[in-house]
Amino acid sequence: MTLVVPAVSAPRRAGRKPRRDNRFAAWLFLLPALAYIGVFFGYPLAANLVMSTQNYTVKSFYTGEAPFVGFANYAAVFDNPLFGTAALDTALFTAGSLVFQFGLGLALAVFFTGRFFGSSVLRSLLLLPWLLPLVVSGAVWRWMFDQDHGVLNAALRFVGLDAVPWLSSTNWALPAVILTNIWIGIPFNLVILHGGLRAIPASLYEAASLDGAGAWQRFRHITWPLLRPVTGIVLMLGLVYTIKVFDVIMVVTGGGPANATQTLTTWSYRLSFQDFAFGQGAAVGNVLILVATVFGLLYLRSAKATLAEAAA
């Protein structure tokens, strides 16, 4: 008899009790994360918005006083000729990085879909530049860009060309940091696009080959259209990440020479932490957030479309 009691009461308990403590327990599990998000995202972002309307200086940290100035910080930032420079550099840096790291990543991904000896080992070796701390990559490239002792100029001299003042010329510094960032971005594009390529059924290629389609036609009519959703995600993510690149530029050029590599991100850093104009730094930061959010939402839309397609 006693054995029957739990057997009878258990389902009832299972039916009633979990529903009540489910909600409560679930919230307990979520509580640390929610508290963290509130304290470390919610509050700072709100503070950043407030700060962008204040004259926040070093003194403010001691006195706690930061007079409200309305949109003066934004006005100062937009009036500053550096805003145009930084916006243009950000656009050039982002576009240049994306085009080449995607193009090279795609070419490598197509190359590595072929099965050959050493394929997967070589492919994983190519991940290394992506896993390295950006400061390390930046330092290495800075050494390679060295005007007198760098290996790039040694190579140029070897083939009879003139040495290039990579980091001291306002014309060459931006291409130099873009080149560095392309190198860093190739592995990411390679891995994601490789995954996308592997998902395309081999039977399609076989059928196309039987119909006499050449390699280019197979790429044009099968690979490219079927890869499109993954392409969208890679480019969107690349965009969102590249707009806010900081480490690479700081280590390779520090934003110079003469602001030739100053982007919105490095400028925001400079305003806040070198000029101690925290209000203006926050204003530039908020402009960046706006840009990143627009592209971020586009990314989420394309990601959703891909997920829906994958599920269908």
Add this chain to the structure above:
Amino acid sequence: MKAGTRTVAGVLTVAVLLFPLYWMVNASLQPSGALLRPDPAFFPVDGTLDGYRKALSSQGPHLLSSVVVALGTVLVSLAIAAPASYALAQLKVRGGPALVFVLLIVQMIPGIVMANALYTVFSNLGLIDNYLGLVLADSTATIPFAVLLLRAFMVSVPKELTEASRVDGAGYWRTFFSIILPVSRNALVTAGLFSFLFAWADFLFAVTLTTGQTFEPITVGIYRFVGNQSADWNGIMATAVLAAVPAAVLLVVAQRYVVAGLTSGAVKD
């Protein structure tokens, strides 16, 4: 293209793309004087470990600081992310999907904005130049990532498994510890690895939230080393090699996890 030709082409491609890394190791082994000759030596024939001696003596404490910060970030991230992922994946929570959306969005906030905001908050709380402060700041990047990655994994844990443990009388807490965590081991390793790598490589929070008075992570150490305009490229490159070690080790030891994390972070939700 024949398979053999492809292998050769592949090796050549990898050699070209990884040349900067070779160049870093090469420079780390050559005396500073040799590095400043007009024609660079392609092999460290007059090799020296001087660079590594200098790196360890001047940057050793910074390497250690980075280890502490990175391990701390792993602990904090997993401790906060794992329970949250369990709730989002297995327990029906109202507002769960909204929270997932919030986590996706906050990953897109530029780090410089977080640094700017956290600096003012931390200076009020006395968390500048503080290990805990840097760990908590680094976690702003790793927690959203870890929650999304762990949730994606835990969704696929069969409900039969957790319901069986519930019927056996285990509470949520027990189910979480004795069922969910053990079966999620691989996902936890992946999330932990990425948290470690991020915190190890972080430069932005490290340079804004420390002043170098108490401690300084290795990334800031390299930055200051490079910025000194010193011609000591041998020492700088040796430090860079040491800072690259965790990434190289992880690639060899845990390659499977790295690729899994890279793709799940980007393509899956």
